[in-house]
Amino acid sequence: MRHRTFFWFFLPTGLAMLLFIAFPIVSVLVQSVFTTHEAVLVEVENCGPFGCTVETAVDHDATAAKRAAEPLGRFVGLSVYLDRGHLAVTEIAEQWHASSGLGDFISRTQNLPFYRAITFTLTFTFLVTPLLIALGLVVALSVNSLHRRLKGLAIFFSLLPMIVTPLIGSLILFWMVDSRGILGSFIQYMADDPSLSLKASTSLTWIMLIVYGVWHSAPFAFVVFYAGLQTVPSDQIEAARIDGANRLLVVRHVIVPHLMPLVTFVALIQLMDNFRVLEPLVGFNAQAHAQSISLLILNDLSGETQQLSSASATSVLTILGVAILLLPVLVRTWQDFKGKK
Template sequence: MKRHTFFQFTAPSIIIMTLLMVIPLIMAIWLGMHFLTFNNITEPQFVGLRNYIDVLHDARFWQAFNFTVLYIAIVVPSLIVIGFVMALFLDQVSGFARGIYLSIFLLPFIIVPIVGTIMFKQLFEASGLITWIYQTLFDTRFRYNEQSVKALIIFFGIWYVTPFTLVVYFAGLQTLSQDLLEAASIDGASRLQKIRHIVIPHVRSLTLFILLFSIMDAYRVFDSVFVLSELNPIYKANTIMTYTFQTAISVQRLGKANAMAVLTVVGIMIVLVPFLIQSYKEQIAER
């Protein structure tokens, strides 16, 4: 394909991405340098880097940041372990049963996250099923407080992304080399040894892929936290995204919120850049 044909084909996509992603990002940096509320939306007032410094000195921002890090640290490893183990179990059944299990397992993933959270919340209402089980088991009432709301957010995070890792690992298991497994069987390897020495190395690149994407998605988690953190009105269960949202929409400090969004972009870039460099090398080698 010639260079100019290539640009003809990609032009609509490039134009829309430039206009609506590259330029807004630059605008966010610029808006972050202004004092901007809903009242002076057409005439922002330039304040330089004050918003950025403000954010870095904001204790609540760091609270939200810490919770986001905690969220990633618990959710991402759980996703990988549960997804992998359940994929191994699912691999053991075949035919009709496999199809049924897979359909059921996919449910948390296809449900609208907001709706999934509300469904989850219904279980923990005063009249909810889990509240009742909890009361029967421990004989104390389940209460919403900072800890329990945070636990709930994390639990939901695991519940609704596990199907994704499960399906990815499951697809990976289907491409295992049968010869290798048979050779191992002849050598008398046990099931656990095969998993340890054949399956786990086989899914290594998949794990890297899942790790990267689930870290990024966990970093910008919003929907579930937005619904569940309303249960905790002191705003202690905020993640960076919900705190930015509150600053922009509830507190109406748009300039500061833009500065915050820009700083979160800088934060994720630290994780992202080594990966981008690696995929760049891969793509260059592949062509």
């Protein structure tokens, strides 16, 4: 295909991505180093029966006019990144000196919004991803050994948690684990504690969110592994069996190595998706106990006054996080590409 033809074929999709993905990234970068203009102050002289006093007051008209004329605001450099709402450099330094050890330091950082959010986001990402891979693998192995008729049915029901809108899925589970819902009542009965409420405890909320994450994403791993299992050469399995390997050893030494590329693929996709965890926190109404980076951005944007520069700074930090997660993959792709040449 000639360059010209390629250009015209690719133009619409390229333009869409350029305008609505690449430009916004630049725009976010720019916004993060600007902040809204400070209020314009004027000195007003108030004269009363007891003499005159000079007061400073906010000139609302002038402030509004200035902000409307330059919606981007004034240049502040990296100060938004370093303030208390984001990297909180000064607070972190203070707490580092005040803390007695690493555990103490981490618990002290939990009152800073960004560190609180990143703690939950990373915990969520790195607990949910391996758990869902394990669950997906076991389900795939089990379903694969079912009767042919049952497989279709099993796949249909297994797809449901993944297909359903994340917000809706989390709401459905949230209503069930409500202390008056069926799961909530069941847990109270099992724990023999009628006042137990999952919503009231931070650690239980985290567990609930992680269980939701695994429930929601395990079907994806299941489907991918199930498809991979169809391509495992049966003569290899038979050979291993004849050589005396039991089923567990066959799974360990024949099937899992065969599925390894798929495991990497699922892990990569799920790391990216779990890192942006947001909907379950909204659905479970769990903001009091857990914050994620995405939720910080959403809160900044949907508040009474939109804090664009704060949201942008968090966005840039998130993009950096994603880049770090993606880096190994990119390096490997690059090496493959170089190897091919």
